[in-house]
Amino acid sequence: MIEIPDQSTIGIPAVWLLRGILYRNKMPAWELLLRYRGRLEAYFEVINLNLIVDEAEGYAYLRQKEADAEDAEADDFPHLMSRRTLSYPLTLLLVLLRKRLLEFETAGNENRLVLSERDLIEMMRIYWNELDTNERKREDQLVLHIKKLASYGFLAPLKSEKDRYEVNNILKAYVPIETLKTILEALQTYARERAES
Structure with a gap:
């Protein structure tokens, strides 16, 4: 039965x-x-x-x-699951988080990867356009991007610690290690072209 x-x-x-x-x-x-x-x-x-x-x-x-x-x-057939098109900063942050997660696991760390907003800002800083001098505005925008990735489930805000996030392993499914290097190179090229124009 x-x-x-x-x-x-x-x-x-x-x-x-x-x-x-x-x-x-x-x-x-x-x-x-x-x-x-x-x-x-x-x-x-x-x-x-x-x-x-x-x-x-x-x-x-x-x-x-x-x-x-x-x-x-x-x-x-109608699509139930929507595809999200991510902006350049969101895509870059996602790829940098995946790279950081890979480095964390390669180092043999068994705990969870937790980063502060300040850590995330420092990761993104080298990709910022030098001509844009309003750093505070840029940081505020990045905090909004961080919250957006948290709403998508890639980051989990820690309840016990303000402005700290756990990087969720689901990131591995969305940014496979096989394509990480290719995506990172393409984003770096795009950043250079944006800075030159």
Whole structure:
């Protein structure tokens, strides 16, 4: 006899996933996700979404299925997950955070990577246009970018410490190590061109 899960068994993790990223520390949603993973995958398949789970890193999220060239019907399927186009500063900050996370893990650190707003400002400083002399305005804009990345789930503000953020491992899924160097080089070239113009 097939066990049919009630609303609470797949409903809890499904809602978390539809809202964004589900992390391991969100119990009981994480346990239900692992237990009913196959059913959740089938459920999301109906609405053209892939369930991505990284048990080792402790996160799960949904990704819109890509349409095949031969599948015209899939092209017409409405998109549930919106794609975010990031501005140059947001993209640069995201890539620099990924690079910092890689360095942190390569150094053998097992704890979580926590950075202050000041750390993030210093990371970005070398990419700022020297002609722009209003440093305070630039820092204020960067703080807004930091908060935006936190709203996307890449950074988690620490409740115990003001202006400090944990870098979430979901960043690895969005900026794979294989493309990190290429993206960083392209951003550096773009920054040079902006400074010269």
